[in-house]
Amino acid sequence: MFRPMVTLTVLILAATVSAQPAPTDPLTRLMAGNARFVAGKSVHANQDRARLTEVAKGQKPFAMILSCADSRVPPEILFDQGLGDLFVVRVAGNIADSHALGSLEYGAQVLGARFLMVLGHEYCGAVNAAVKGEKVGGNIDSIIDVIAPAASRAKADPDQTDLLNKAIAENVREVLSAINKRSPALTAMAAKGELKIVGARYDLDGGDVTLVPGGK
Numbered sequence: 001m002f003r004p005m006v007t008l009t010v011l012i013l014a015a016t017v018s019a020q021p022a023p024t025d026p027l028t029r030l031m032a033g034n035a036r037f038v039a040g041k042s043v044h045a046n047q048d049r050a051r052l053t054e055v056a057k058g059q060k061p062f063a064m065i066l067s068c069a070d071s072r073v074p075p076e077i078l079f080d081q082g083l084g085d086l087f088v089v090r091v092a093g094n095i096a097d098s099h100a101l102g103s104l105e106y107g108a109q110v111l112g113a114r115f116l117m118v119l120g121h122e123y124c125g126a127v128n129a130a131v132k133g134e135k136v137g138g139n140i141d142s143i144i145d146v147i148a149p150a151a152s153r154a155k156a157d158p159d160q161t162d163l164l165n166k167a168i169a170e171n172v173r174e175v176l177s178a179i180n181k182r183s184p185a186l187t188a189m190a191a192k193g194e195l196k197i198v199g200a201r202y203d204l205d206g207g208d209v210t211l212v213p214g215g216k
């Protein structure tokens with residue numbers, strides 16, 4: 001009788017050790033997921049049928065991401081998150097137009113998300129078009145026009161090395177400024193400590209996400 005009890009105890013201890021609680025801080029949780037992705041050790045949590053059934057009843061995403069529509073920048077994959085974890089708004093150039101802001105206000109005010117990351121990325125075609133002053137036509141130009149001021153600030157830097165990356169960081173800061181100016185609801189939540197807003201950049205070569213200096 002004694003031996004099975006010992007075995008059971010060991011099994012319980014092993015289960016306790018392996019079941020590490022998820023970090024509660026949203027940024028820590030996102031960065032931990034990104035570290036798993038970069039290391040090729042994504043766990044793909046919350047992507048099974050049980051989670052599907054669970055979130056069908058309601059959603060409570062722990063973070064919001066405003067990212068580019070670029071097919072190489074899917075937040076759920078690069079942060080190793082699952083169904084119901086992230087409230088994601090994607091638009092070319094990760095810009096904050098009124099529809100994007102309305103979506104984010106919904107995510108914060110109605111769904112209760114307390115964290116927002118504006119996520120730019122390496123090799124962004126929208127920012128590159130703005131840097132080059134390209135005109136593509138149609139509604140595409142309305143996106144490039146919004147990014148143009150950030151591109152101009154990057155081009156005003158006497159040091160023109162790494163121009164595109166500078167413009168990408170400037171665009172993230174510009175979007176954070178636009179959120180601050182044009183969304184009183186999000187700004188008020190941030191002022192009260194109910195919402196944390198940060199800017200970040202995704203590296204397409206390495207897969208890692210880093211915070212943009214001056215972007216929080």
Ligand SMILES: [Zn+2]
Nearest residue numbers: 068070124125
């Ligand atoms: Zn892009």
